[in-house]
Amino acid sequence: MSAQKVWLITGTSTGLGRSLAETVIARGDMLVATVRNQGAGRELTELAPDRVKVVTMDVTDAAAIRSCVQEAYRAFGRIDVLVNNAGYGLFGAVEEITEEQIRRQLETNLTGSILMTKEVLPRMREQRSGHIIQISSVGGQLATPGLSIYHATKWGIEGFCESLAGEVAAFGIKVTIVEPGGIRTDWAGRSMDHGDILAAYEGTPIAQIRQMREELVPSGDPDKMARVIAGLTLRDDAPLRLTLGSDAYTLLQQILPKRLEQLEAEKVLTLSTDTEHAGAASDGWKQLLK
Template sequence: MKKVWFITGASRGLGRSLTELILETGHFVAATARDTSSLTQLQTSYPEQLLAIKLDVTQQSEVYHAVDKALARFGKIDVLVNNAGFGITGAVEAYTEEQVRSQLETNLYAPIEITRAVLPHMRSQRSGHILQVSSVGGRVGSGGVSIYQAAKFGLSGFSEGLAIEVAELGIKVTCVEPGGFKTDWAGDSMTYAASIPDYKIVNQRQEIFQNGTFVPMGDPKKAAQVMLDIVNEPNPPLHLLLGSDAVAIVKSSEAAKLRELEHWEKVSSSTDHDDSPAFLDTDYGKRYLDLKK
């Protein structure tokens, strides 16, 4: 069965690889980008399958107009891919207000609003799959990309709650969490805050990105194939890491978090009321954990 995909940031990087693969396999794509000129060749090759839509994801009115255009052309949206975004590197205090706002508006507020725009239609269909392109940086913090990670952590939290809300409506949600991939994320798409010499870790990360010594391991074409395959899974994952680097980073981080939790567990639990029942014995506790399964 042919699906209709709505992809943001489709002109380059992972979004471009995914758009090309979907078209090659015979599906339909509403491909959005700030500048759609780079999609002209694809539009010529796939005139019936591809609808290129000019979209600034930070503009709410454009978001709803783009969704309406896709629905008018194809009649439905089966898969939403919130892929548009960019990175920024710097120390927390070094970012300008505009840099902070642009990160949150593009990498967090925009995917939330686009999801909200598409949800009523998926709810009406009682089907759909939302792929939120997050990052391993949405699972594990690291110095130098704190504002980028603030957006990606927020997207993961939003998506986990969303997945619980829409499960009974036949809608699935997957956070796609790549490690380093051979796209222009750390190249032309990367922006920088002013350097502050005291922040050595941050400056080292900036230097790695700027001097070309950052060597990403991931292949965007392989990632696109995985994303295409995952929407056909009857029970897709809520979190999907991409890249062996992402797997290694998260395994190490989760083990450290568990050790810390266990070390401080008695202190954490000591703040309950003296007459409080065990959380897992309460109806709320049982329902909460059941929803998270």
């Protein structure tokens, strides 16, 4: 049997975060679970009082992040797995969304995950081990009208994590980006924020997608996804990216080849902008990206 791990999971009040927290507890591991509202994680503590610590924290509060990580180390002495899960959706055309909504979305989904990661890295580096699991979305590799700010956070965090993986691999730290499709949680319900609807967008893709979202029944099972995510920490070959759900798989199969097609379609124009010394520079980047 593998040794107990210490997990820090953000956003465990509901949804995938709650399912993952319960899975970790059932495995016999130790858990620091963050919630936004006082008392929201009481049920988790009751499952294993000696192995679970619930911390009330808003990931947009840098001081609260520092305090949370300090509490985790005081409670269990280490953090083996960080899961950046806290986040929410924001639907609406860019014109329909306020500046305050934009900033809150970026601070929660993007900046919060970056600051949490930054806070745990020094001690993981000292341990020469650790696994950072970032809950992203299939929306981190494709985009649909109406979710532009949400996509900005997910595309941003994916770039951050891919770069981070190269920075920390030498210290025995792994990074995995998890990209779920639709999940049967309240992500698209009460957890989602909305812009004020403008009549100008009636009859456009925004209105069509808004209607579709109200009728769509997601296929993803949060408990099954949680078990798969927990299993990543037992793998020496944990992937940089893991897509979850048949809908996400189908969408990426369609989208990713189209990007290569577009790249090849403009190849002549692309290469026409090089200097005469471009060959050597390209070779250098190829070596770095291996």
